[in-house]
Amino acid sequence: MTQFVDVILPVAVPKLYTYRVPVELTGFVISGQRVIVEFGKRKRYSAIIRKVHGVAPMAYQAKYIEAILDPLPIVTEDQFKFWEWIATYYMCTIGEVMLAALPSALKLASETRIVSNPDFNRDYQQLTDSEYLIVEAIEIRNVLSLLEISEILDQKTVYPLIKSLLEKKAVLVEEELINKYKPKIDKYVRLTADYTSEESLKNVFDALERAPKQLELLMQLISQSKMFGHSPIEVKKNSLQKAAGASSAQTAQLVKKGIIEIYEKEIGRIESYDGSLTPFNELSNQQAVALKEIDHAFKSKQVCLLHGVTSSGKTNVYVEKIKETIAAGGKVLYLLPEIALTTQIINRLKKYFGNCIGVYHSKFNANERVEIWNNVLSGKGYDIIIGARSALFLPFKNLDLVIIDEEHENSFKQYDPNPRYHARDAAIVLANISNAKVILGTATPSIETYWSATQGRFGHVKMKKRFGGIQLPEIFCADIQEERRKKKIKGVFTTFLSNAMKIALENGEQIILFQNRRGYAPQWSCDDCGVVPQCSRCDVSLTYHKFQKKLNCHYCGYSINPPSKCDACGSQKLAMIGFGTEKIEEDLALQLPKAKIARMDLDTTRSKSAYQKLLAGFENREIDILVGTQMVTKGLDFDNVALVGVLNADQMLGFPDFRAFERAYQLMAQVSGRAGRKRKRGKVIIQTRNPNHWIIQKVIANDYEAMYHQELLERKNFNYPPFYRLIQLTVKHRDKNLTEDGARELVKLLQVELKGWVLGPEFPSIARIRNFYLMNVLIKFDRKASPTKIKRYINDSIGKLKQNKTFKSCIVKVDIDPI
Incomplete structure (x- = not known):
């Protein structure tokens, strides 16, 4: 019987394509395998078999598959279900989901x-x-x-x-x-084969009497390696030399004499944990109650929100649930919003669980990701996978628990390219497919999540106190306007914050300063005419980076040298307006010259090693003051931080978005939580021109409930989530007029059926990016309405727009549940 296969191609085509199986391969094809197929005239792709059957396509003559790449499937049936849900819900093709899901080494194409x-x-x-x-x-x-x-x-x-x-x-x-993975290589030392007996070593000891350092090296090697014990261990060259107080030259002498040899060993991303495992911490009363309540919630609910204040010990609760899951033979997925956050949590978890932890994210190269993929697929590799949102797509077997830490974070949302999924929401669906449970952990839940918990959709467990009886930090406001009026402010720091920093440093304590803008100065402006240099490709001003001596666009990467005079009027009176993390770092060095200062933003943490070095330096107290963007607000746990400064709260409150106040509360509450986590009560100083703003007051009072109820009332009155659903369509074209006309035409098509639920079109605050003009159309519809019908109508409307020759070249981007 002739066999055919329906395959998923790694391209944005709206359907599966059918290929014929050659006689010699008949009986060897299985759903989930990769096969080589020709698509188009000369292009070849590694496609994934979705279905094997015996029905030839009616509309075209099926081409033959050219080769089978895998002896066994690399994609599971549960993964296919997950991919299909992603494609349907987020209105993209399954080929685009495949592109996002597979490591690049598994999706080769003729253009690769x-x-x-x-x-x-x-x-x-x-x-x-x-x-x-x-x-x-x-x-x-x-x-x-x-x-x-x-x-x-x-x-x-x-x-x-x-x-x-x-x-x-x-x-x-x-x-x-671009982000090439480089394996870590360590050097190890061992005795050569001629010197492994006690007799041969006795002769060496006699020979080395006049070389005491070499003798000490040898003694240390025998001691550390436990070579005459039941379980000899490998000895690192660095640790050996440190213990013996010897140099590399002295080690080289022993190598030259043929007594020892040095060999290299590749160390994985997570080093093998050689030490004994740490006993699990005994839970506090609050943590034990929380664990019991989660177990109770899981009897009737798939998802449970663990709402604990910062430093309440949520991780200890996670560890206990992980331990229970592994003991029962299940696997755990631990999702974090940022790649960088994996460092601290890995170091913590491996003390309990040893080498059964795998890490998966985009900083690893293709080969590394394929190894992890295959390890997870076998079901024999890791019990715990820690990763950013891409870890969702791994081929899990026996997935029983999903932990989504800092569930409120926007970083869980994929913006470009398709699929524009939210990892938190997608993880809940994955858990449903896998029959797993989900814990959503945070100190500041998203309003949608908290609403779901109050409506009984999710379980809801609260931890209201910090672990160990530590108090929540004291939070104060520093009035920028008042200090400016009194001419007390020094650069970007109020007197209140400056004095608090000096006291903290005198006490040997550390400081975190938060400013949600990188670079040196947001704008470079002409004093005479006010013109600000703009990006030539985007409708946005350029940001000055002093270290690079460049004016950079943060949207497309365009950069220029700072002008010596104004391009508009020729004036040489140019000034910098505002301040970013780079400027703050410079001002601190002038005000506090003895302090050791470091900066954590996108510019200083482009590599994973740079981030780890910063964290290690701060943890080891080699850094006194850490200045950073949103990175410093997320999940960092350092016991010597006594003071946190929020340098410009007004910047967060003024953002034109219905979620601006919620996000401002979350950011300020989260960064405040970095203070006073272990030894004593911390202090937080928020610099603002509006100290009486209600959001700032709720942050000071640590009153999430009040913020939630106020925001919920606003959203109910103005038809926003969680009461209404949102879909944003963005029309893009290089021609501004065509963008406007196309967006208006799309609105007309949509309004035929969706009527008042269609809002716009309007230009966004940044109306041109990378030379593409943008216009947004927002669809707001009641939760009771059928999303399936609405999405079908949106697809039909976009199809009709594309059929119009005038607008055929317009790009329409669909964003479900935009944030």
């Missing part, structure tokens, strides 16, 4: 560019003739597309060869070089 791996050990003996030819050609030409490789070898299908070269780490997919 291959480059040499600089870490390849040049062991050409392990390569076949064809593989060697590819590697040689890439080394000569630096980069080759799969299509070019196909032409060089004069063979149609090269995907199995490239797969083999990726596995041998001889090549890399070019896109992975």
